Structure formats: structure tokens, C-alpha cells
């Protein structure tokens with residue numbers, strides 16, 4: 133059985149190639165591997181955006197820095213999917229809109245809970261887990277496996 137069984141779908145990962153050579157938002161994944169949940173903040177206008185950006189969505193500045201986000205949040209809205217779940221996922225697939233602080237909400241998967249378990253107002257915490265490495269072209273035709281991680285939340 134694959135380590136991603138029931139945990140991960142590529143359709144939910146917009147940047148499957150996580151290394152410096154492959155994506156300009158690689159610091160997000162580097163930080164995630166250390167258990168930090170981060171995003172970009174604009175040094176010029178102060179706008180934070182999630183997911184992380186390479187250009188500020190407000191002022192188009194490229195003068196961005198990575199800032200830490202809270203590892204816990206509060207559930208605002210829950211969706212529970214019982215049918216039409218992507219291949220490899222357990223049923224139900226539970227997602228929530230999660231308020232991290234008074235300015236930032238994220239939409240994310242909530243793992244390890246059953247139908248009806250998760251309610252508005254519940255506290256959830258970040259979970260970082262490994263996903264199957266992806267083969268990438270290396271030097272002289274070599275194929276390297278790129279280590280990858282992804283995130284979800286679970287009840288705190």
C-alpha cells in the first residue's frame with residue numbers, strides 16, 4: 133500500500149515539485165518540513181496572502197518575506213464529502229475553512245475525524261506528513277526522487 137493511501141491527491145497539490153530548482157515558493161515547503169506553516173508577506177504594503185506568492189497581489193511588489201502562521205486555528209465552515217471522493221482518499225473527505233487569526237483563513241483538509249465529528253468553532257492543528265517522492269530529471273540523465281511533504285489539519 134502506498135504511503136499516500138487515504139491521505140493525498142495530486143489534484144489538491146498545486147506545486148508538486150517542491151525544490152528550489154522547480155518552484156519559487158520552495159521556502160514554503162522547506163519551512164513545512166520543519167513543522168512551520170508560513171506564507172508570504174509584502175515588505176512594501178504589508179499584505180499577507182495564502183497560498184504564498186511570488187508577487188504581492190495588492191501592489192505587485194516582489195519584495196516579499198516568509199512569515200510564520202499560527203499552527204492552530206478555528207473551524208468556520210465544514211464540508212463532508214461522501215461520494216465522488218478523489219481516488220486514494222478515504223471516505224468521508226472532510227475539508228474546512230479555518231480561521232488562523234483575525235486576518236487570514238485557509239481552506240484545508242481535516243484528517244483523522246469521522247462524519248459529524250467536526251463542528252463550527254472546533255480548534256484544529258496543523259499536521260505535516262510525507263507524500264510519495266516524485267521522480268525528477270537529474271544530471272547526466274539520472275532520475276532523482278524528490279522528497280515531498282504536504283499539510284492538513286486535525287482536531288486539536
Ligand SMILES: [Zn+2]
Pocket residue numbers: 174175176177178179188189190191192193
Ligand atoms: Zn504589497
